[in-house]
Amino acid sequence: MVFKGPNFLRWHFVLAIVITIFFTSKFSFAKQSKLMGLKMNMIDRCWRPNPEWRKHRQQLATCSVGYAGKMTNNIGKGLTHYKVTDPNDDPIKPQPGTLRYGASVIQGKVWITFKKDMNIKLIKPLLISSFTTIDGRGVNVHIADNACLMISKATDIIIHSIRIHHCKAQTPGMVMGPNGKVIHLGQVDGDAIRLVTASKIWIDHNTLYDCEDGLLDVTRGSTNVTVSNNWFREQDKVMLLGHDDGYLRDINMKVTVVYNHFGPNCNQRMPRIRHGYAHVANNLYLGWMQYAIGGSMGPSLKSESNLFIAPKVGSKEVTWRKIDHTNEDKWEFHSVKDAFENGAAFAVTKGSRVPKPNYSKEQIFQVVDVKSIRSLTRSSGAFQCSKTSIC
Template sequence: MLQTTCIILFSVVAIFLPHGTAMLNLTLPGQHPDPEAVAREVHRKVNASMARREMLGVSEKEVASCLTGNPIDDCWKCDPDWANNRQRLADCAIGFGQNAKGGKGGQFYIVTDSSDEDPVNPKPGTLRYAVIQNEPLWIVFPSNMMIKLSQELIFNSYKTIDGRGADVHIVGGGCITLQYISNVIIHNIHIHHCHPSGNANVRSSPEHYGYRTESDGDGISIFGSRDIWIDHCTLSRCKDGLIDAVMGSSAITISNNHFSHHNDVMLLGHSDHYLPDSGMQVTIGFNHFGEGLVQRMPRCRRGYIHVVNNDFTRWEMYAIGGSAGPTINSQGNRYTAPEDPYAKQVTKRLDAGEGEWSGWNWRSEGDVLLNGAFFVASGAVAEPNYQNAYSTQPKNVDRISLLTMSAGVLGVARDNNLGMWIRGPNDGTVYFSDSGPEYTDEMSRSTMPLLPSRILILVSALLCFLGHTTTLTTLPN
């Protein structure tokens, strides 16, 4: 409540001050005082991981299973017993969201029920029951499941959703809402076909539920929250944004995700006039921006945005846009322009003339620009903010390919262009069909057969969980 009050107060005071930005300290909780140092640390870890891979001279087969040069994946995937050391993942984040600990140190919670029938009194065993608890929880899944939400899935602080070892899809009403909380990790989950919901009561903690107006239909909505890490998710086909971070959110890392089939991909910043978003800091790294994307990868209002080592293979209008003078630090990305001769520019300034945006700090360093792509930089050439934020200077495009080769949910098809589940004829493999409507009730089926290669890992993990999982008390009515 205190954080909410402060953010609103800052906005109101700024309206009546002639020099509101200069007279207010717009520091946000979790804001790093030296963003360039964070950018340098990201590059140091990337270069160290790439050097380790090259020094060992590992084969392509070994790279696929372990060393990739991606510092996040190399941190945990090279542990052969990672399934029994799951919470080590919380130590692997980089960038501005590196302090997001999620449910580290808490109990393991196993989601055994894919239903979501009552958003006020969710059943024990459901995902909704887990994410609203007050204590830290590391949430896992014993089987593949489709979770069709009835309303927004409102998180409490200190939660990790860990989808490794299962194929988990979240669809339906509102999808994921992170509002005025901290320390959340969302890992290895499909999120798609999210639509507006609301005008209903929804529980946000064991002690509280409240009336929610209609949501936008974002895949993940980050609202006034900090220390958030979204990693190895596959997102597509939501009503509004795939990931939005607004209203004073900061300390966020969005990494190793696969985005496809969407118009407004990612919004960072509530509005041009919302001054607290000037303190927003977001790292966007090692993501794959793929088929069927139009714009906003991201679209930034204010703040400091580090876009590093991503692979942009599709856009119809532009890749990176902004307004209200955000700082955009683009380093070591690969931008492949579309065939449309009028859409070759990576960047787009909105709601500002050249006389205004020419002073915005937008930099492209070490980026690979293909098929006629071009990045329009701005700001002072000798801007001190960038003297030490050096580029990764990739030797060739293969380096970016290696860093992003596993973007999205691990071990399954990246594409979320599906209508319903279908089963392979004999081998138990999961296939997706694009025939039929974009969203049907058939998508609410809760389970599918596990891929054979994952069974041993899951059994080992469950044996570990049995020693640590406790039964949570029933929610009050």
């Protein structure tokens, strides 16, 4: 029997630690290298390669592009970090730890995260306060099976990495308003997310499907909205931009729709636009039944470097126009560097004028070649993050 002294044992202990650190680092580096090897759009490239993103969640606010601009009003001095621990909901007296308490009761800059995976069934629509971020990264959060989200007369809001589905219409009733006070809310359609007189809104990396009415409505003077990296599927009416034909305030509406994945089994409105302007760029369209992009009341739209894959049977035409002879010559629907498969076709406006987004310095982004769209939209929808640092 050979006696192994304390120095020998100590050396082996140190060696074991070194080996563990080496292989752990090598494993993490391998994962990180794999992530870096993926083709990412410029929004994801801004934060995803950071292995410490959980410690620096607010970095996300600097990554938005399009009409929402940078969401830096949501971070900085005075920010409240709020964690949802309770999936229950009380629409009139929200309890601390619930989503409604963080989104409606707390005022000022609020960054909301979730302690664990959870399914949240809202009793009434969730009215989100200005300067609120709902950040579902790192967990699996579903808002489903009843009321869903509403942004009314609010600004500077981020909704990120949430699964929203099976939303149902709601009867009028009392609910906690976005100003922390109980208000009366009228009839609400069964939309996943509805914007009413809202501005500077960023909706990114969510999965939305199978709702009673639509998946996203931008209405009643809402503007400066970016809809990016979302997965829209299993839905008749997908995205409505503009309240109705008679609501003239929507002429000032500006919406960016970029890096989204539409389909399978989407029917129409990807988007449908009234009055205002939309820049629809670098999206993947996996079929449609009636049409992909449509509108009325002389809207303006620039479709740029999107991939339109027509269904095997049914309509091959991408666009639809509600004919109104008083506005017939005001239509501006243009296709620039789009790609079309399975016989897809785009009816463009006659003439050479293509409406520009006229982005500011903080809104502008590079539209990439349509050949990259499949890879750039591969991560669309809510993230399924690993338990390690990779998302």
